[in-house]
Amino acid sequence: SVSVFGSLNLDVALRLPSRAGWGQTVLVAQSARAVGGKGLNQAVAAARFGSATRMAGAVGADAAGTLLVEALAAEGVDTAHLEILEGQDSGRATILIEPGGDNMIAVEPAANLAAGAQRARGAIQADTRVVLAQLESDVDAIAALFASPEAAAACRILNAAPARPEGARLFDLCDMLIFNQSEFAAYLQLDREPASLDELIAGRRLLTRPGQVVVVTLGALGSAAVWADREVFAPAFAAAAVVDTSGAGDCFCGVLAACIDQGMGIAEALRLANAAASLSVGRSGAARSMPSRAQVEALTGA
């Protein structure tokens, strides 16, 4: 099974009529509320891909919190280890979506940063093969979770997103790191984003122990992994239409975690995660856009 420790946010998505810049005011005709947060999105992606999934994290004792917990439960995700905190607000995100599908997101973490490792450890059980976290949680809490004996017995995956310098101290505690191109450039202090597999070899600098893997998502190009003396590139699946890229990275991470849970090798896991993410960009929303396993199999011919 997969145990996700991460954020749960109420997303408010605003569709902009045109590309906007700083200092401009835009009238928005279309808005939508949805459940989100990198943690929740990735838990939904893993569950829809067929892995038994538990989610740890925290929401406020408010209406948004109730909505978030119910949405996860409706996906079959085990919510028993979530904390519901009195006197805290649930996390919120505001998402601006441009006509081409590109997005900008501002996140107010609120209760998410109060989620502790103690409760999260309870979500790691005998059948847990993968523990997955992102950087919308407290870094000390992730460190304590990853350093716990129950997490160390599983494959610990960190999606180092959003890029936060203090997140780098978790790298040594993980078995797998996942970055997008801009995060990769930020952590490695590169002056531009990597565009080829050759440039991703720099990711080896982040490996501190044998068996660790660095995965980089490359947008419409696909994804790649480097480890030990090996590297693989997995080309993207062509998206039928690019409607909304929010959640593509989360889809990729959740499905990759599910593939590892289900015993697949790195190359096959990247291929299926690419396929799932290409389906997610063709649909609006984040958690809502995650494909089912059957839909991914229909695309890959598995």
Ligand code: ADP
């Ligand atoms: P993020 O959304 O975190 O910035 P990426 O843009 O790298 O991450 O996208 C994550 C994954 O989603 C990619 O590795 C790829 O598999 C898939 N993807 C993203 N954009 C497209 C696209 N235009 N066409 C097909 N697949 C895509």
